[in-house]
Amino acid sequence: MENVKNHIVPYRTFLYVLALLIVLTLTSVTLTQISLGTFTVTIALLIAAIKSSFVLRIFMHLKFESLMLKLMVLAVILIICLVIFITLLDYLYR
């Protein structure tokens, strides 16, 4: 049975990822202080997406989980994005 997990993530890995996440956070704060017009939001959300992928893959261990679980997570994200997109088809074109 898969009750005994033999994969241990070293402390160091989590600390490196944490450092990276803090750097990305400070980067997004700095970049959004500069007036980039409509791209400000895009940049901020892009960095948020990158941070999320690290949290999902390393902190939440998704990188080491089954393909099935990875596909499920992707499918859920896809569905949320599609719902937002299709709803905006109404508001963008009124």
Add this chain to the structure above:
Amino acid sequence: MSTQRTIEESSYLEHKGRFKGIFSWIFSTDHKRIALLYLFSILTFFAVGATLGLLMKFELIAPGKTIMDAQTYNAFFTLHGIVMIFAVVIPGLPAVFGNFLLPIMIGAKDVAFPRLNLMSWYLYVIGVSLVLVSQFAGQGPPDTGWTFYAPYSFRTAGNMLPAVLGAFVLGFSSILTGLNFLVTMHRMRAPGMTWLKMPLFPWTLYATGWVQLLATPVVGITLLMVVAERTLHIGFFDPTLGGDPILYQHLFWTYSHPAVYIMILPAMGAISEIITTFSHKTIFGYRFMVASVLAIAFVGYFVWGHHMFTSGMSGTALYTFSILTFLVAIPSAVKVFNWISTMHQGSIDLQTPFYWAMAFIFLFMVGGFSGLILGSLAANVHLHNTHFVVSHFHFIVFGGTGFAFFGAMHYWYPKITGRMYDTRWANIGLVLFFVGFVTLYGPMFLLGMNGMPRRYFDYDEVFHAGNIVSTMGSWVLYSGLAIIIINLFSSLKSGPKAPADPWGGKTLEWTIPSPPPVENFDETPVITKGPYDYN
């Protein structure tokens, strides 16, 4: 595998556990007992909803006030909708037949999380209790319709909060059932049962589980927003504060359309089981059946705007939703074709469950075609909010899920109870039920096309004749229902004992005794063949 009961074994009905009497039921984590707890609750609320419907039809037998005034009628159709949708048809097949049959059909002892399963039922009871409270406390029952449209839902004096919170809790119950079934199928299939050796009823429960899991939270948050609107004046849907009422509709239907797939997919699964068994032939196109079930669940997530064609959405949204609505009909058509092809050159055994399945196919097709008509933008302008819509959804939800529910009752009754019912009375009941159904809902298509609005307690004299026919249909339907229920109940005590496999079915539930022992199987079965191996 033994189908004879040993002296030590008792069935799940007789089993003596930690608790006595009623507590052995309401504290039980046995999926079979939980299924019956749900059955009892759901049939009770079906009776409530059906009585409301009967009284509404009686009000409509003549123009003007017959037995109730407008406000009462509004409260009636609101409660009728909330009860039928949230307390009967959405839990319906998954909570009763899914709970009872799923573990058995995949060769397992129980679901993945038995205590969570019991909690789902407790949440169901709490949810419906809250809905009932809304009828009697405060400033009068809700009158918004089950759809709770903004801005009326946060301006009406009616008792919205318990009703909305009740729906929220019922949603939670649904989510937990779906979650439980998904993990059960991922982790507890018997050795040798690959995904593509799993029977079709479990497959439909799988697709349904995803819809329950991913769609229900959206209505959950929407209802919380309505609560915030009512109590805090937060402004999300209030036009005077900058909110858009159409956004409410978007969010509400983002759940409530997939909800109808929660209703119909398990129904289709049960029909697949019944048709296969009584055709004594393996299902035609098993892989296409699986693919179409998953396709319906996925595409069905993106068609919600077809409930809102006349609301004021953009042209782009109109075309997008109309096209997607047409697309989602295709996998359903595939299924109907495959059911018929299964019957073709099969060795048909005309039994009660098979009659229910044939009625299902006819009524489902009428409902489906009328749905395509409504999905056409030009026709929708004329038909929206008329009785055409009422007829459409009753054909597909009542004629579809409802008939499949009764078909499943008559199919799995021997397995669940260990008894057989009286076939003659069952068939008489079915005929009356079917004739009453078509008489009740058929005229509504014409009434709607000629302009009779829905959710009105009054109507123009020109619609009178159609309404008389329709209301009389409700009496015939009700008498058929009474015969069916009385037959099933009286056979519990006096029906002849049923063998393990009265119908010649090939799925795993027919290999164990009727009724099953507590742990379902003496030994975990090992699967070597496909699910419908009639060769």
Add this chain to the structure above:
Amino acid sequence: MTTETHRDDLASKTGMWLFLFTEMLLFGGLFVVYSVYRYRNAEAFHLAAEELSVFVGTINTIILLISSATIAMSITAIQKHNKKLTLLLLGITVLLGLAFLVNKYFEWGEHIREHIYPGSPILASRGQGDVLFYGLYFFMTGLHALHIIIGLVFICVIGRLIIRDKIVHDNFVLLENSGLYWHLVDLIWIFLFPLFYLIT
């Protein structure tokens, strides 16, 4: 019913992930509302966002990121038989969560003192864009804070189980599950932060 309880950690973990999906969809509905109203009131949202303190928001973001790291490390600790370190890391996680809530309390307090809250006539007089921005701000960060509280309670319960040796180096799926829940709370904030604080 007395089936011998067989353990299935993967079932338990899968169940937790599925539950997380429901939370994602729950907040997803609010992101739909946010997208629509931001599109329709872009200017007002810009200006209102400037009234939020980027400094406090950034501190809160970093607090949650660190707390995610500490709870992730607690799983490594328990696998390495280090019960003390496991409990220490969980303790830090809880303290950081509480610090987040304290910050939120002061942030909200300031707005409420200036009569900016859902339903307030002062807010209504500022215009529809502001009403919607602050409505979303309070609702979304409020719902998020509620999830932080739930997460902290969950972690404390797990902490107790660890103290009583019910969760150990070869039976720790409950600790993993509490971690997953906490990470989700962090993920939601990772998106809330730019959408409310950085869109100036």
